[in-house]
Amino acid sequence: MNKKLIIVFIGLICFNTAVGAKGCIKGAAVGAVAGHVAGHHAVAGAVAGCVVGHAIAKKQDQDKKAAEKLKNAPPTPVR
Secondary structure (H helix, E strand, O other): OHHHHHHHHHHHHHHHHOOOOOOHHHHHHHHHHHHHHOOOOHHHHHHHHHHHHHHHHHHHHHHHHHHHHHHHOOOOOOO
8 A cells, every 4th residue: 555655646746847748648648558557557657658758758859959950050161
């Protein structure tokens, strides 16, 4: 029982700090389903999914910004 309370507490902390985090909600939904299927660990799956979803969304944003920066950069002179 204590293990479940700890997982719920960690989940609440993560969700409160990442409420507006991009990718968190989608990742949490996928993680909850996967955790439930993997042995009734929906809460732990949701927490992990939120973290992973946020990391993926952050990486996509960085890639998008880097592509825009290259697109808008002046051409390099040929020597």
